[in-house]
Amino acid sequence: MLGLTRQAKVPRRNEILKSLYEENLVVAGKRKAQPAAVRRIHASHNNSPRVRRHPSFYFLLMIIAAAVAYSALITFWSLPHRVDQNLSTASAAGGINGNASKLHVASATPVSDPAVLTMDDVIDSVYAQPKPSSPSENATPETINQLKSLVSAEGPSLARLFGLGVHTIVIDPGHGGKDPGAIGHLGSHEAEITLEIAKRLRDRLQVYDNYTVLLTRETDEFLSLSERVAFANDNHADIFVSVHINYYPGDQLNFVETYYFGPNNDRKVAELAAKENADSQYLYAEFKGMVEKIGDTMKFQESRDLADAVQEALYPQIRKVNKKARNHGIKPGPFVVLLGIDAPSILTEVTSLSNKQEEKRLKSPAYRDKIAAFLEKGIVNYLNKTTNSPGGESNGNGEEKENLAQAKDKQYR
Amino acid sequence: MAMAKKKKTSPKRKTSSTAKSSAAKTGSAKKSTAKKSSGAARAKPATTIRPTTNILRVGIDLGTSRSAVSANNGKREWVESYVGWPKDFIAEKVLGEPILFGRAALENRLSLDLYRPLEQGVIKESTRNEEAVRELIAHMLDLAEVRESQRVYAVVGVPSESLRANKMAIKRAAQDFVHSLMVVSEPFSAAYGMQVLNNAIIIDMGAGTVDFCIMHGSMPKDDDQRTIVTAGDYIDQQLFNLMKEKYPESDFNMNMVRQYKERFSFVGKPKGKVEVEVPVGGRIMVHDITDEMRRACESVVPGIVENTMELIARFDPEYQAIVRENILLCGGGSQIHGLAKVIEEALQEDGPCSVTVMEDPIFAGSDGALALAQDMPEKYWQDLMVEE
Numbered sequence: 001m002l003g004l005t006r007q008a009k010v011p012r013r014n015e016i017l018k019s020l021y022e023e024n025l026v027v028a029g030k031r032k033a034q035p036a037a038v039r040r041i042h043a044s045h046n047n048s049p050r051v052r053r054h055p056s057f058y059f060l061l062m063i064i065a066a067a068v069a070y071s072a073l074i075t076f077w078s079l080p081h082r083v084d085q086n087l088s089t090a091s092a093a094g095g096i097n098g099n100a101s102k103l104h105v106a107s108a109t110p111v112s113d114p115a116v117l118t119m120d121d122v123i124d125s126v127y128a129q130p131k132p133s134s135p136s137e138n139a140t141p142e143t144i145n146q147l148k149s150l151v152s153a154e155g156p157s158l159a160r161l162f163g164l165g166v167h168t169i170v171i172d173p174g175h176g177g178k179d180p181g182a183i184g185h186l187g188s189h190e191a192e193i194t195l196e197i198a199k200r201l202r203d204r205l206q207v208y209d210n211y212t213v214l215l216t217r218e219t220d221e222f223l224s225l226s227e228r229v230a231f232a233n234d235n236h237a238d239i240f241v242s243v244h245i246n247y248y249p250g251d252q253l254n255f256v257e258t259y260y261f262g263p264n265n266d267r268k269v270a271e272l273a274a275k276e277n278a279d280s281q282y283l284y285a286e287f288k289g290m291v292e293k294i295g296d297t298m299k300f301q302e303s304r305d306l307a308d309a310v311q312e313a314l315y316p317q318i319r320k321v322n323k324k325a326r327n328h329g330i331k332p333g334p335f336v337v338l339l340g341i342d343a344p345s346i347l348t349e350v351t352s353l354s355n356k357q358e359e360k361r362l363k364s365p366a367y368r369d370k371i372a373a374f375l376e377k378g379i380v381n382y383l384n385k386t387t388n389s390p391g392g393e394s395n396g397n398g399e400e401k402e403n404l405a406q407a408k409d410k411q412y413r
Numbered sequence: 414m415a416m417a418k419k420k421k422t423s424p425k426r427k428t429s430s431t432a433k434s435s436a437a438k439t440g441s442a443k444k445s446t447a448k449k450s451s452g453a454a455r456a457k458p459a460t461t462i463r464p465t466t467n468i469l470r471v472g473i474d475l476g477t478s479r480s481a482v483s484a485n486n487g488k489r490e491w492v493e494s495y496v497g498w499p500k501d502f503i504a505e506k507v508l509g510e511p512i513l514f515g516r517a518a519l520e521n522r523l524s525l526d527l528y529r530p531l532e533q534g535v536i537k538e539s540t541r542n543e544e545a546v547r548e549l550i551a552h553m554l555d556l557a558e559v560r561e562s563q564r565v566y567a568v569v570g571v572p573s574e575s576l577r578a579n580k581m582a583i584k585r586a587a588q589d590f591v592h593s594l595m596v597v598s599e600p601f602s603a604a605y606g607m608q609v610l611n612n613a614i615i616i617d618m619g620a621g622t623v624d625f626c627i628m629h630g631s632m633p634k635d636d637d638q639r640t641i642v643t644a645g646d647y648i649d650q651q652l653f654n655l656m657k658e659k660y661p662e663s664d665f666n667m668n669m670v671r672q673y674k675e676r677f678s679f680v681g682k683p684k685g686k687v688e689v690e691v692p693v694g695g696r697i698m699v700h701d702i703t704d705e706m707r708r709a710c711e712s713v714v715p716g717i718v719e720n721t722m723e724l725i726a727r728f729d730p731e732y733q734a735i736v737r738e739n740i741l742l743c744g745g746g747s748q749i750h751g752l753a754k755v756i757e758e759a760l761q762e763d764g765p766c767s768v769t770v771m772e773d774p775i776f777a778g779s780d781g782a783l784a785l786a787q788d789m790p791e792k793y794w795q796d797l798m799v800e801e
Contacts, residue, residue: 013788016610019632020785021793024595027580028797183654247650332723354650 166383168212169205170237172337173198174244174347177222182247184359191220193362194243197350200372201243205379229340239306240345241379242337245362246352254352256315257328260307261299261338261345302344304330305385310348310378317374318351321367322358325351350375469563471591472782473553474570474599475546475583477531478620478645478745481779482553485787490556491775492516496545497525514552519668531572532621532646536579547586554590565591566794568782570602572617573624573638593794597785599778600626601633603743603771606781612732613739614724616717616756616768617778618746620645623717627724627736639724643716645746648674652702652709660700663691673702679750680710710749718759725760737764743771743778 173194175181181190195217202213214235216228223231232240246255307330319325328349338345350371351358361367471484481491497518499505504524510517518527530536530545550569559565569587571579580596587594597605600615604626609615611630616623625639653670656663669691677687687703721740728736737760742753753768760766771777 013610016605016632017785017789017793020595020597021789021797023632024797027584027596028594030796180658183658 166211166238168214168236168238169379170214170216170232170235170240170343171198171201172216172228172232172240172242174242176217176220179222182245182353184247184353184362185356186359186363188353188359188362190245190247190353193245193353193368195220196365196368197372197375198243200369201241201375201379204372204376208380225337226340228337232341232343232345237341237343237345239302239379239382240338240341240343241306241310241375242345242347243375244347244349246349247354254318254322254325254355254358255328256311256318256325256349256351258307258311258314258330258346258348259338260303260330260332260347261341299342299344300332303338303346304332306344306379306382307346307348309382309385310346310375313378313381314348314350314371314374317370321361321370322351322355324355324357348375467563468566469557469559470566470568470783470786471554471557471559472568472570472602472779472784472786473550474602474776474778474782475531475549475553476599476619476745476778477529477572477622479775480549480553481776482557483776483779483783484557484559485783486558488557489776489779490553491779492549492552492556493519494531494549495519495522495527495529496548496552497522497527500524500526512548514549536582543582543586546583547589550587551590564593566593566786566789567591568595568597568602568786568789570597570599570778570782572619572622573598573600573626573640588799592799593797594799595785595789595797597782598624598626598633598638600624600638600743601628602779602781602785603777604628604741604781606777606784607741607771609739609741612728612735613741614721614736616721616740616742616747617744618644618713618717618742618749618752619744620746623713623720623744623746625720625724627727629728629732637727639720641716641720643713645674648678648709648713651712652705655705655709656700656702659702659705660691660693663693663698663700665691673706674709677702677706678710678748679707680714680755681707681751683707684750710752711755713746714752714755714759717756721756721760722763734764737766740766740768741771742768743774745774747771747774 173191175189175191175194177191179191181194183189198215199218202215205211205213214231214237216231217223228242246257311327311330315325315327319327338347351362353359353362469484469486471482474481476494478494479491480494481489483489492515495513495515495518497513499508499511505511508521508524513521513525518525526541528542528545530542530549536542536546554565554567567587567590569583571583583596584594587596599619600617603617604610604613604615610628613628615626615628617626621644622640622642623644625641626633627637629637649667649671652674653665653667656665656670673687673689677689679687683703683706686701687706688699688701690697691700692698725733725736740756740760742756746752747770753770757766757768760768773780
């Protein structure tokens with residue numbers, strides 16, 4: 001007998017059969033497909049009766065949500081700068097995970113605007129915990145609200161919020177040495193191609209002067225994942241880009257995809273809020289976890305943004321030369337090499353070696369250089385989005401970088 | 414369509430327009446081929462058999478690598494998903510068959526136009542591949558021994574990706590042989606057969622795809638299902654590449670590599686050395702491919718773990734601990750030695766977790782499809798009658 005938790009009686013068996021029947025009616029052309037918003041039942045509402053709403057209800061809901069989010073954002077930016085200033089101080093002094101007590105004391109001023117409480121309202125409704133009667137010396141629930149806003153994966157990037165810049169870029173050519181990675185039909189090794197692309201990418205990024213660009217390996221040598229992680233952390237990488245090439249069975253497919261550090265689970269934050277409301281004595285200890293969480297969240301946000309920028313620059317260009325290229329987008333991935341690195345990190349599969357046409361192209365140094373240029377463009381686009389680049393560069397300077405990148409593109413073409 | 418009704422009373426005589434003349438002559442030959450040489454395996458009867466009536470309910474699992482059928486007359490058969498037509502009339506004369514399936518097709522592939530119509534979870538885009546699917550379904554019904562007078566209600570399980578991309582093609586392929594038809598995704602049918610319908614994740618690892626399906630007490634929608642293509646065929650390709658690198662002088666092909674995988678696949682700690690006999694310059698040599706086998710098989714693990722983690726995170730947090738204990742691994746890939754344990758260990762880094770391998774992976778999909786066919790009310794079948 002399997003060790004599964006089976007359901008002796010499945011209460012919704014008839015509904016399942018009916019759903020299957022209705023789906024097949026659609027397949028058989030005997031019924032039109034219903035709008036997704038009507039058909040969907042969320043996993044968290046297993047035992048709730050199905051509620052059918054008109055699509056306009058959801059549209060209205062979206063508008064309200066957007067208005068609330070906008071209001072919260074405006075409120076946050078107009079608040080006294082106690083939290084972000086002190087967090088900035090803490091991060092500048094030794095990183096986000098630094099002095100929790102400094103943050104704790106400095107952020108004790110209550111917040112008056114109810115819009116900031118929206119997130120807490122949601123969490124409270126889940127946990128139905130009573131509010132603390134007297135937070136006294138500990139940080140107030142409002143402070144927690146501030147932090148919760150900060151650790152939310154949505155909204156403005158924490159790196160931008162704290163004015164963190166990028167100094168060191170570590171590029172990781174995938175595989176190497178005894179691990180050749182994927183091998184194409186024509187015998188090309190992924191490790192050799194990623195190394196050359198990485199070198200060309202380094203050369204391109206070094207033109208900007210502002211960054212120290214390092215490669216995890218310079219030759220065809222084997223490096224374990226932990227060695228790559230250690231290299232990035234020891235060199236205080238601010239962003240980490242691992243370059244790989246996909247391989248799929250058959251030679252028809254060419255998937256371009258980028259993974260980023262993730263997923264981010266805000267459950268810890270919700271639990272913290274509940275505990276804080278119930279018993280403020282635990283606040284100080286939990287605060288540390290909260291601050292650490294900010295670090296995770298920042299890494300998540302920035303990794304996602306970096307992945308997005310790289311994928312956006314990469315895929316359309318690959319698609320231009322290979323019509324079979326398919327955009328598999330960006331997705332969080334629990335790769336060791338992404339999880340272990342302190343900095344925002346991505347792993348990009350720039351093209352597919354299994355595609356024979358693509359493998360032929362990859363044999364050409366010019367094409368490898370083009371891929372390096374696409375990656376460069378993505379990284380530069382990401383860097384331009386940060387308000388505080390090294391040396392306090394402005395967006396104007398970012399535009400210059402963009403122009404420079406475009407000029408270089410033309411040159412390499 | 415005037416002939417359709419007549420044909421449906423005897424699915425084994427039904428065949429496509431291009432093959433029907435010869436198929437009609439060799440209907441019994443096809444059946445005997447399937448039994449004797451197509452690689453079809455007779456299995457124990459399904460545990461719950463309803464009395465045979467004039468309606469035969471069948472569940473078909475149309476897989477990339479293997480297809481299986483379970484019927485409520487107790488028949489359970491499987492066949493490798495290969496369909497082959499003789500290349501010319503000489504080949505047809507030599508083979509004595511207008512069409513071959515499964516192992517028989519594979520073994521005579523040099524004389525055949527051979528098709529493996531479902532690749533990476535979808536029907537390959539060509540008329541011939543659609544026809545191959547059609548013939549395969551007809552063959553599965555032959556194996557189920559449909560009687561002349563019986564009406565056929567069929568639930569066909571297909572890879573999730575195929576369900577998304579080829580709904581109409583599958584319907585077209587099956588509708589000439591059955592009276593009423595439903596199509597479902599394979600992981601869902603397996604879950605239904607196991608009655609694991611709530612707070613569970615099904616991982617169905619086949620040859621072309623790994624399908625993930627979350628069960629939360631209702632019919633899974635597109636968002637509840639995922640498909641990745643790093644599955645059995647991907648392992649074959651990886652193993653082929655690794656062996657080619659280690660033994661560049663050796664002569665082997667993908668079919669041989671697939672057989673090595675089916676015999677020796679493992680992840681984690683090996684049970685012993687994996688040694689295979691491979692020709693080198695005409696001489697048979699023994700090659701140690703232990704490390705290559707492990708690396709090839711482990712290449713699929715990150716994708717499975719990643720997607721499973723993402724799907725766990727989609728559940729309501731309150732139910733995630735339950736879900737983590739209800740991860741079910743099925744499909745041919747579940748037979749890779751140590752795979753469930755490795756996935757379980759990887760997921761246990763984030764908390765307690767249990768990955769269970771389905772007891773009968775070959776028939777899990779078809780048995781589940783049959784269970785659906787049996788539980789489906791008659792009214793639904795009536796509404797889904799194939800138009801004639």
